[in-house]
Amino acid sequence: MSKRADKLIERDMIKGDPAKALIYFAVPLVLGNLFQQLYNMIDSIIVGNFVGAEALAAVGASASITFLFVALATGMSIGSTVVISQYLGAKEYTKMKTAITTVIFTVLLISIILMSVGIALNQSILKLMNTPDNIMADASAYLKIYFYGLVFLFMYNIFTAVFNALGDSKKPLYFLIFSSVLNVGLDIYFVTVFQMGVAGVAWATLIAQALSAILSFIVLIFKLKKLALPMNAPLYQWNILKHVFKVAVPSTIQQSIVSLGMILVQTLVNGYGNVVVAGYTAATKIDSIAIMPMIAVGNAMSTFVAQNMGAKHPDRIKKGYKAAMSMIAVVSLTITTILFIWGENFIGAFVNAETNQDMINVGVEYLRVVSIFYFLMGSMNVTSGILRGAGDIRIYMLNTFGNFTTRVILAYALAGFLGQSAIWYSIPVGWFVGFSISWIRYRSGKWKQKTVI
Numbered sequence: 001m002s003k004r005a006d007k008l009i010e011r012d013m014i015k016g017d018p019a020k021a022l023i024y025f026a027v028p029l030v031l032g033n034l035f036q037q038l039y040n041m042i043d044s045i046i047v048g049n050f051v052g053a054e055a056l057a058a059v060g061a062s063a064s065i066t067f068l069f070v071a072l073a074t075g076m077s078i079g080s081t082v083v084i085s086q087y088l089g090a091k092e093y094t095k096m097k098t099a100i101t102t103v104i105f106t107v108l109l110i111s112i113i114l115m116s117v118g119i120a121l122n123q124s125i126l127k128l129m130n131t132p133d134n135i136m137a138d139a140s141a142y143l144k145i146y147f148y149g150l151v152f153l154f155m156y157n158i159f160t161a162v163f164n165a166l167g168d169s170k171k172p173l174y175f176l177i178f179s180s181v182l183n184v185g186l187d188i189y190f191v192t193v194f195q196m197g198v199a200g201v202a203w204a205t206l207i208a209q210a211l212s213a214i215l216s217f218i219v220l221i222f223k224l225k226k227l228a229l230p231m232n233a234p235l236y237q238w239n240i241l242k243h244v245f246k247v248a249v250p251s252t253i254q255q256s257i258v259s260l261g262m263i264l265v266q267t268l269v270n271g272y273g274n275v276v277v278a279g280y281t282a283a284t285k286i287d288s289i290a291i292m293p294m295i296a297v298g299n300a301m302s303t304f305v306a307q308n309m310g311a312k313h314p315d316r317i318k319k320g321y322k323a324a325m326s327m328i329a330v331v332s333l334t335i336t337t338i339l340f341i342w343g344e345n346f347i348g349a350f351v352n353a354e355t356n357q358d359m360i361n362v363g364v365e366y367l368r369v370v371s372i373f374y375f376l377m378g379s380m381n382v383t384s385g386i387l388r389g390a391g392d393i394r395i396y397m398l399n400t401f402g403n404f405t406t407r408v409i410l411a412y413a414l415a416g417f418l419g420q421s422a423i424w425y426s427i428p429v430g431w432f433v434g435f436s437i438s439w440i441r442y443r444s445g446k447w448k449q450k451t452v453i
Helices: 003-008 018-050 053-090 093-128 133-148 150-165 170-193 197-226 238-270 274-310 316-348 357-371 374-390 393-418 421-444
Strands: none
Touching: 018 053, 018 170, 018 197, 018 274, 018 316, 053 093, 053 133, 053 150, 053 197, 053 238, 053 274, 053 374, 093 133, 093 150, 093 238, 133 150, 133 197, 133 274, 150 170, 150 197, 150 274, 170 197, 238 274, 238 393, 238 421, 274 316, 274 357, 274 374, 316 357, 316 374, 357 421, 374 393, 374 421, 393 421
C-alpha cells in the first residue's frame, strides 16, 4: 500500500515544522469544540429566557449526569485516536484499518447497552443527587430523551476520533457547524412554536446529533475507500482491541472520575437552591466554551505525540511542547480578559437580568475566580496530552485523579466557611495539582519509554 494512502492522509505531523503542524491541526479542533459548546450554551439561553430559571436549573441538574456518558464516549475516542495515530505514524496501514473497524463495532455495542441502562435509571440517579422537587420532572424528561440519542453521541465521537487520528480535523468541524446551526434552529422552533419546554431542547439536540453522526459515517466510508487500504485487513481483531483498551479503559476511568467529581459537586450545588444552581449552570456553560481552545490544543498535542512516537521521532515532541505552550499563553490571556470585561453580560444573556440579579452575581463570581487561572488549566492539558499520546496512561490517570479529588474534597471541606464560593475556589487548586503531576513526569523523560502498539 501505499503511496496513495500516504498522499491522501490529511495531516502527517511527523515531519516539517512542529509549530505549524500543531496550529494547522489544532485550529479546526478549537473551532469545532467551540461550536459544540456554543450550541450547548444556546440550549440553556433559550430555556432560561423562554421557559424560565427553574427550567434552566433542570437542564443544569442533568448536565453532570450527561457528562458521565460523554466521558465514556470520550475515553473510547482517546484510546482509538492514540492507537490509530501510532499505526499511521508507523505506516502499518493494514492494522490501522482493522483498528478503525474494530473500534466502530465495539463502541456501537457499548452505546446500546449504556442507552438501555440510562433510560431505566435516569430518575433514580436524579433523586440520589438531591435534585430539588420543583425541577425533578423537567430534569427527568430532559435526561430520558438524552439517553434515547446516546448511540448517536457515541458513534459521532468515534467517527471524529478516526478523522482526527488520520490527521483530518476539518471534517469534524464541518459536521459540528452543521449540527450547531440545526440544533439552534430546532431549539427555537420546538420551544417557541411547539411550546415543548425542556423536552423540546432535548429533542433538538438528539436530532442534530443523529444527523451529524449519520453524515460523519457516510463521509468516513468514502474517505476510507479513497485511501485504498489493504483489502485483506480483518474487520475485527481482539489483539488490536486490547491495544485500544490499554488506552481507552484507563482514559474512560479517568473521564469517569472527572464526571463523578462533577456529579458530587453538582450535588453540593443543588443543596444551595435554585438561584445558585441556575447561576452555576450559566457560568459553567460559559466556562466550558472558554476552556475549549485549551482542551483542543491538548488534544492536538496528544495526536502529534502519538504519530511521532509511532514514527520513532520523540525528539520532535519538545519543540511541539514549546509551540503548544505559546498557543496556550496567548489564548488564555485573551479569554480571561474577555470574561473579566463582559462576564456579567454573558451570564445575563441566560435569564431576564432585571429579575435574576442574584443568580447573575453567582455566575459572575464563578467566572472571575476561575478564569484568572486559565493558563494553568491549559498548561495541564498540554502536558497531560503528551503523556496520553505516548501511552503513559497510568500517570495521565493520576494527574486527573489528583485534579478532581482535590477539587471535590476542598469544595466540601470549605463549604462551611465559604459557602458556594468554595466550589469555584477549589477548581484552580485542582488544576495546580494535575499540572504538577504531569510536569514532573514530563521532565523525568520516562514517558518516552512508553508505547501502545
